[in-house]
Amino acid sequence: MNTDTISQILELSIGSLSVEKLFYILLLTLLCYIVSKILLKIFKRIIQRFSPDRSIQVFLNNGLKILLIFISIIIITEYLGIPTTSLVALLSVASLAISLSVQGLLSNVAGGLTILFTRPFAVGDYIKLDSLSGKVTQTGLIYTQLLTPENKTVFLPNSQVAEGRIINYTSQTQRRIEIFVGASYNAPVEDVKEALHEAIRSFPDLIQEPLPAVHVRNYQDSSIQYVIHAWVPTELYWDAYYILMEEIKKSFDRHHIAMDYPHMNIHMIGDENNG
Missing domain, CATH: 1.10.287 (Helix Hairpins)
Structure with missing residues (x-):
């Protein structure tokens, strides 16, 4: 050519x-x-x-x-x-x-990008978003997927997640247990504190630094309120919490300490002129 x-x-x-x-x-x-x-x-x-x-x-x-x-x-x-x-x-x-x-879709995408860049949680974390709690099973650009303790799968729009109040319970390796206990005014403070420490010792996996502590927190109408502070590995939090709740009652029973409930004492004063 x-x-x-x-x-x-x-x-x-x-x-x-x-x-x-x-x-x-x-x-x-x-x-x-x-x-x-x-x-x-x-x-x-x-x-x-x-x-x-x-x-x-x-x-x-x-x-x-x-x-x-x-x-x-x-x-x-x-x-x-x-x-x-x-x-x-x-x-x-x-x-x-x-x-x-697609305004709603774009807002979810913007929320998804915010979550993916800021990383307030990761897959596998247990979080609380407003009134909903669950384990994060998937994060995407449109939805965040949670698995609740009742084994329900919840799909949350990312616009709500990004704007909501997020509590991440598993981002740290340790969590503090806080338990409030009411005991009778008739029970000596030292006896109550010893009974509570005895209950604490029933769970050996508690972290010892810082040491578990028991304090008098408040003087209420019918009882003295005590508080237990104890640190535990995050994955053992609920095991430790429920065991301590049971052991506190057993320890109080052994030490003959009453858990007073709200009540009112009425004193009847007779008329001296009426014999």
């Missing part, structure tokens, strides 16, 4: 689109594709270094991919001589319409 034949082929046209122009459009499209692939590969390495979470990587990667496609379309339409201002305006209106229609 000689040079004249190639020139004749390039001069052929389909409407206003010549073969030469079509060739350059394909070449430009290929160039945009190659550049986009390189940029996506570099960006993927960067986000893998700074964010190990798979959900964040996929979300950011897809966002950059859409942006690069949009830029490629603008470049190609500019080459074709099509005014891009109207195209940009059309895409802006379409984006606004889509964003309004």
Whole structure:
């Protein structure tokens, strides 16, 4: 094929689109594709270094991919001589319409990104969100999944999670047990404290630094209120709590200490003139 034949082929046209122009459009499209692939590969390495979470990587990667496609379309339409201002305006209106229609979804995505970046909890943590408690089994961009103690699976919208008050019970390796106990005013303070320490010693896995402590907390209408403070490994918290609750009653019974309940004493005073 000689040079004249190639020139004749390039001069052929389909409407206003010549073969030469079509060739350059394909070449430009290929160039945009190659550049986009390189940029996506570099960006993927960067986000893998700074964010190990798979959900964040996929979300950011897809966002950059859409942006690069949009830029490629603008470049190609500019080459074709099509005014891009109207195209940009059309895409802006379409984006606004889509964003309004999926406003709730976008707020959940924003909440999901907040959770994934700030990391107030991780999968496997036991948390309390407002009045709901459970173990985190999955975190995503739209929902956070909890498994409650009743074995119920709850899907929480991330917008609510990000705005809610989160208590993470398992982020620390130790937890403090706090138990309030009421004892009769007739029982000597030292005897009550000894009985409570005896109950504490029944659970050997309590942490000894800091040492478990018993204090007089309050003088109530019908009893003296004592408080137990004891540290325990987080995974043993409920075992220790329930065992101590049982042992306190047994120890009080052994020491003949009454757990007084609210009551009122009424003293009848007779009329001395009535014999």
